[in-house]
Amino acid sequence: MEAKTDTGIVLMNLGSPDSTAVPDVQRYLNEFLMDKRVIDYPYLLRWLLVTRIIVPRRAPNSAAAYRSIWWEEGSPLMVLTQQLQKAVQHDLQLPVEIAMRYGNPSPAVAYDKLLQQNPQLKEVILLPLYPHYAMSSYETAVEYAKELHKKKRYPFKLTIIPPYYNEPDYINAVAESMRPYLQQDYDHVLFSYHGVPVRHIRKGDITGGHCLQVEDCCHVPSKAHGFCYRHQVYNTSELVAARLGLPAEKWSVSFQSRLGREEWLQPYTAERLEQLPKEGKKKLLVVCPAFVSDCLETLEEIAVEGKHSFISNGGDSFTMIPCLNVHPLWVQAVVKWCEQSVTTS
Ligand SMILES: C=CC1=C(C)c2cc3[nH]c(cc4nc(cc5[nH]c(cc1n2)c(C)c5CCC(=O)O)C(CCC(=O)O)=C4C)c(C)c3C=C
Numbered sequence: 001m002e003a004k005t006d007t008g009i010v011l012m013n014l015g016s017p018d019s020t021a022v023p024d025v026q027r028y029l030n031e032f033l034m035d036k037r038v039i040d041y042p043y044l045l046r047w048l049l050v051t052r053i054i055v056p057r058r059a060p061n062s063a064a065a066y067r068s069i070w071w072e073e074g075s076p077l078m079v080l081t082q083q084l085q086k087a088v089q090h091d092l093q094l095p096v097e098i099a100m101r102y103g104n105p106s107p108a109v110a111y112d113k114l115l116q117q118n119p120q121l122k123e124v125i126l127l128p129l130y131p132h133y134a135m136s137s138y139e140t141a142v143e144y145a146k147e148l149h150k151k152k153r154y155p156f157k158l159t160i161i162p163p164y165y166n167e168p169d170y171i172n173a174v175a176e177s178m179r180p181y182l183q184q185d186y187d188h189v190l191f192s193y194h195g196v197p198v199r200h201i202r203k204g205d206i207t208g209g210h211c212l213q214v215e216d217c218c219h220v221p222s223k224a225h226g227f228c229y230r231h232q233v234y235n236t237s238e239l240v241a242a243r244l245g246l247p248a249e250k251w252s253v254s255f256q257s258r259l260g261r262e263e264w265l266q267p268y269t270a271e272r273l274e275q276l277p278k279e280g281k282k283k284l285l286v287v288c289p290a291f292v293s294d295c296l297e298t299l300e301e302i303a304v305e306g307k308h309s310f311i312s313n314g315g316d317s318f319t320m321i322p323c324l325n326v327h328p329l330w331v332q333a334v335v336k337w338c339e340q341s342v343t344t345s
Pocket residue numbers: 014015016017029032037038039058062075077130134136137194195196197257259290291294295296297
């Protein structure tokens with residue numbers, strides 16, 4: 001496509017292994033888990049833990065999990081991000097590329113492609129495909145994209161879209177994507193978010209004394225909330241529930257995908273899925289608003305493993321609500337934010 005203006009867009013997601021072969025999964029996990037913002041231990045300890053313990057043990061199981069959800073065209077996360085790219089490019093009439101924090105394509109590849117299409121490129125708008133701020137997701141993606149931009153002295157300005165966990169267009173898109181599923185008979189809606197270690201929440205507290213220290217911290221106004229994943233996911237859930245008119249007893253929040261022995265944000269999704277049927281909540285809807293594209297963590301951990309656990313603990317029906325993927329309201333929101341972010345001077 002011939003560029004019409006001097007602006008380009010990069011949609012940045014987490015990334016997947018290149019294939020489901022164990023060496024590819026190993027390479028991907030090594031890169032991911034050696035990220036100092038994901039496993040934030042001193043380098044030597046991290047290296048020993050990741051390359052000697054976690055990856056050798058985890059890679060074969062992760063590869064099998066990826067094989068169970070892999071599509072003919074590739075990893076669902078990658079394919080769905082490409083579909084979003086096409087939809088946004090179609091509506092925005094600007095060149096749009098995708099980049100991944102781990103694996104391929106890197107932000108440098110995306111920048112190079114945009115420059116090839118338009119050597120006069122003046123600005124790149126980067127949209128991290130993470131609604132919430134976490135050191136291990138939004139922050140690492142943005143810092144990596146900035147680092148490559150600086151290191152390779154790209155001649156354009158890099159403009160980054162902030163977390164959008166409470167933006168009305170995102171909330172509306174999540175709520176409307178859920179609405180058709182609420183027509184069916186259900187007892188409870190579980191908002192399941194990717195977890196993070198509790199220590200990361202404390203570490204990210206810019207006030208040094210708010211997060212998990214003040215009672216009901218996530219509901220007490222604070223500057224910390226700009227960087228608090230816990231606050232942001234509760235806020236998303238409350239805004240979506242309000243928009244859908246869900247009464248408080250009909251929904252709750254939990255955290256999935258824990259790794260390691262440290263304490264992560266609670267309640268854990270895996271435990272809630274065992275408990276809910278025992279509380280009489282036997283018809284369940286699950287939504288995962290921290291992921292904008294379906295991926296291993298939604299398609300395997302929730303839709304397969306989670307469903308199995310819920311049903312074998314006495315649940316009657318389990319419905320996984322798809323991520324936003326290429327929902328028209330989501331595409332519209334992305335297009336609108338990109339347009340609004342273009343520097344006008
Ligand atoms: C919501 C965004 C995410 C946060 C925050 C996050 C934190 C985080 N993740 C791990 C470890 C793993 N995550 C894995 C997969 C995975 N994680 C996210 C998003 C967030 N992670 C996505 C979208 C995916 C799916 C990728 C895909 O290809 O579909 C994996 C790999 C799979 C596996 O082996 O389970 C690991 C490992 C940590 C340790 C962490 C915070 C500290």
